[in-house]
Amino acid sequence: MVVGLLLALFQQPAAPVARVEVTPRTAEIQVGGTVRLSARAVDAVGKDVPGVKIGWFGNGEGSVDSTGVVTGGYAGYIEVTAVAQVAGATSPVLNTVTVRVMPLPATKVTVTPWVSKLAPGTRVALVGNAFSSQGDTRYDLVTFTSSNPRAVAITPDGRMRAVAPGKATITAKAGTATESLPVEVVATAVGSVSISPEAKTVRAGDVVHFTLAVKDRAGKPINDLSARWSLNGVTGTGVALVDAEGVFVGETQGKYTVAAEVGSQTAEAVITVELRKVGRGIEVVGRVPIKVRGAEVWVHPSGKCVYYSTIADRVYAIDIANPAKPEIVDSMMVDARITNDVMTTEDGKYGVFSREGNSARKNGIAIFDASNPCHPKVIADYTETVSGGVHSSYVYQGHVYLTDDATGSMRVIDIRDPYHPKEVARWQTEQTEKGRYVHDVAVTDGLAYLAYWNDGLIILDVGNGIKGGSPEHPVKVSQLKYDLNALYARVDQEYGLGARGTHTAWRHKNYVFIADEVYAKRNSTGLDEGNDLTWGRLQVVDVSNIEKPKIVAWYEPTDGGVHNVWVEGDSLYLGNYQGGGRVVDISGELKGDLLRQGREMTWLFTSDDKGTKPRSTFTWGAVVKDGLIFFNDINSGLWIAKMEPKGQVVP
Numbered sequence: 001m002v003v004g005l006l007l008a009l010f011q012q013p014a015a016p017v018a019r020v021e022v023t024p025r026t027a028e029i030q031v032g033g034t035v036r037l038s039a040r041a042v043d044a045v046g047k048d049v050p051g052v053k054i055g056w057f058g059n060g061e062g063s064v065d066s067t068g069v070v071t072g073g074y075a076g077y078i079e080v081t082a083v084a085q086v087a088g089a090t091s092p093v094l095n096t097v098t099v100r101v102m103p104l105p106a107t108k109v110t111v112t113p114w115v116s117k118l119a120p121g122t123r124v125a126l127v128g129n130a131f132s133s134q135g136d137t138r139y140d141l142v143t144f145t146s147s148n149p150r151a152v153a154i155t156p157d158g159r160m161r162a163v164a165p166g167k168a169t170i171t172a173k174a175g176t177a178t179e180s181l182p183v184e185v186v187a188t189a190v191g192s193v194s195i196s197p198e199a200k201t202v203r204a205g206d207v208v209h210f211t212l213a214v215k216d217r218a219g220k221p222i223n224d225l226s227a228r229w230s231l232n233g234v235t236g237t238g239v240a241l242v243d244a245e246g247v248f249v250g251e252t253q254g255k256y257t258v259a260a261e262v263g264s265q266t267a268e269a270v271i272t273v274e275l276r277k278v279g280r281g282i283e284v285v286g287r288v289p290i291k292v293r294g295a296e297v298w299v300h301p302s303g304k305c306v307y308y309s310t311i312a313d314r315v316y317a318i319d320i321a322n323p324a325k326p327e328i329v330d331s332m333m334v335d336a337r338i339t340n341d342v343m344t345t346e347d348g349k350y351g352v353f354s355r356e357g358n359s360a361r362k363n364g365i366a367i368f369d370a371s372n373p374c375h376p377k378v379i380a381d382y383t384e385t386v387s388g389g390v391h392s393s394y395v396y397q398g399h400v401y402l403t404d405d406a407t408g409s410m411r412v413i414d415i416r417d418p419y420h421p422k423e424v425a426r427w428q429t430e431q432t433e434k435g436r437y438v439h440d441v442a443v444t445d446g447l448a449y450l451a452y453w454n455d456g457l458i459i460l461d462v463g464n465g466i467k468g469g470s471p472e473h474p475v476k477v478s479q480l481k482y483d484l485n486a487l488y489a490r491v492d493q494e495y496g497l498g499a500r501g502t503h504t505a506w507r508h509k510n511y512v513f514i515a516d517e518v519y520a521k522r523n524s525t526g527l528d529e530g531n532d533l534t535w536g537r538l539q540v541v542d543v544s545n546i547e548k549p550k551i552v553a554w555y556e557p558t559d560g561g562v563h564n565v566w567v568e569g570d571s572l573y574l575g576n577y578q579g580g581g582r583v584v585d586i587s588g589e590l591k592g593d594l595l596r597q598g599r600e601m602t603w604l605f606t607s608d609d610k611g612t613k614p615r616s617t618f619t620w621g622a623v624v625k626d627g628l629i630f631f632n633d634i635n636s637g638l639w640i641a642k643m644e645p646k647g648q649v650v651p
Helices: 002-010 489-494
Strands: 021-022 026-030 034-036 038-042 052-060 062-064 071-074 077-086 093-102 106-112 121-124 127-132 144-146 151-152 159-162 165-176 175-183 190-196 199-203 207-209 212-216 228-234 240-242 248-251 254-262 266-275 282-287 292-301 305-310 314-319 327-333 338-345 349-355 367-368 377-382 392-398 400-402 411-416 421-429 442-443 447-451 457-462 475-480 497-508 511-520 536-540 550-555 567-570 571-575 581-585 598-602 620-627 626-634 637-643
Touching: 002 106, 021 077, 021 489, 026 034, 026 071, 034 327, 038 077, 038 349, 071 077, 071 093, 071 305, 106 165, 121 240, 121 377, 144 151, 151 165, 190 254, 190 266, 199 240, 212 254, 240 254, 248 254, 248 266, 292 338, 292 626, 292 637, 305 400, 305 637, 314 338, 338 392, 349 392, 392 442, 400 442, 442 497, 447 511, 457 511, 489 497, 497 567, 511 581, 550 567, 567 620, 571 626, 581 626, 581 637, 598 637
Parallel strands: 026 093, 106 175, 199 266
Antiparallel strands: 021 038, 034 071, 052 062, 052 077, 062 071, 077 093, 106 127, 121 159, 144 165, 151 159, 165 175, 190 212, 207 248, 228 254, 240 248, 254 266, 282 637, 292 305, 305 314, 305 338, 314 327, 338 349, 349 367, 367 377, 392 400, 400 411, 411 421, 442 447, 447 457, 457 475, 497 511, 511 536, 536 550, 567 571, 571 581, 571 620, 581 598, 620 626, 626 637
16 A cells, blocks of 8 residues: 555656746846846756746846846846746746846045145045945045155055145046045144144043144144044043044043144144933833734824824824823724825824725825814825825925835825825936835925935925925935945845835934835744844934035944934934834934944833734834824834933933
8 A cells, every 4th residue: 555655656747847047147237237037947857847937026226027137226136036837836936046236337536535735744544435427336446646746645545645845636546537636735834733622521422623723833823734633542442533624522431542643743632531321211101002013103283192004904093182091092994005104284184194005006195184183084085196105205384295106206295275185296316217216205494305215315405495496396405325235234144135225314403314224135033033134224414514415423223223213302212123112312413323322312122912913022113292202113003101301310
């Protein structure tokens, strides 16, 4: 009997397709370039299987068509999957390969620091960075030359020395791209150099601007000379930074000696850095577990009710008249798999929430009457030009600024007549449609801040006046693009870098806080199996010159990423995914590593035995209203918390 069973087993026909072979296995193209992949389905002995249909699917910074032609959209990677299907087979067989997309050749070189006047003997190290025409970082070797080495000498790697009075042009070159830096060495001899303050005690993270004073041998001031700033002494294992302009920040406690060199003269100052000590306690005031996966939270301007969208077909209305006993009192049900951003008009009369996953592929936004805050009613929707899905939306002065999943564009919808919404504008980046995606929008003082995934941060005038823009005619003000792949190289090495991009943006004072969303290719395993592996840095962008935004500081938690943020006063509130809810001190000027400086004030681990996924934290963000913090956790629901007063410092 056993022999018969074995014979029957071996007589069964082999599976038609044993594997799919893709050629080439790896490929590298430039942005806008193409490569054709081919695939063959073979059986267990390596022979072609007849009658196989091959389908192609792509994910990442580009696309693949039905014939296997891959097109690069943005610098990064495209995961291309070949799917082999045979009629009658129970399941397809697939194989995935990676195509790397490289930036276009360098067309621009920048040089830092930008010095123009030096004293003889001054040494300055120049750094050159190369960029493509689309603003992508290139890692070409930048070389330096001097037109007059007798006045200004420089090594190919940028070590510059002022030799003797005279003028020279320093040229930085990467490929065919060049940048010229005119430098003058003055004839006046330097008699003395001093910097102020000469001594100071500060907290970690406090920024000190040193002032340089240079005089000749007769005691007369010499203006506009550049110095070489450095740290000459550090006690213990302290960490501090001083930039080319003499701006200092101590990130850990210690005593630091800051030096400024001009010619043969040097001045020093001593800075003592103490612990920041901003820790504060936090307590849970109220709690609303929900049995579907949660999404975003918004507090009605009246403070009476919270709206909680879901990764499902509903938006909950939660009565918070007594925040210690919050209660779900109503909901808005729609045809969707995700109801994401939810927000009201400034007066609280109407609201909007975004939709994705509609069964009829008519997504867009739903508009609701919020005049009775805890019993909102959907009164209209808008799907006409955004049926492909709306991930994020922002309500500002009678208009909704939303993201169109299908085209990677931002749309502006006029809802001043909420029963008859209409599109009044569309704006999008033009590098390429392959991989173009705008994730989030926030509008403040007539400026729209777009978290544009591969395109970084983009700022539009939609009524501010700086560029003559309006809701009907958005005009680009500036863009900040950075190398996401290099920033998260550690994730790529350890887990494989999956989706990553500029995810959210928030304007506060002269800063825009942007956060990246970063996922691994592989799911996590172990006790918390099924919770996504997430990372992501919060970057602080200085927009005091709105047309030249620059990154000056960052906060990167070690146990998760940064999803959505909220700023109130001198505190930044955020969702830290698997790390819970966090609050970070952003008082004063910001520079350097905010985590290392000890600016983390408190955190709440949003995990208990309730919710749709017990004991599994995944906090998406926070909203602050009347001193209460509303943390929204995908797995466990709503948490209402309150921090202890500022005077009660946690030791």
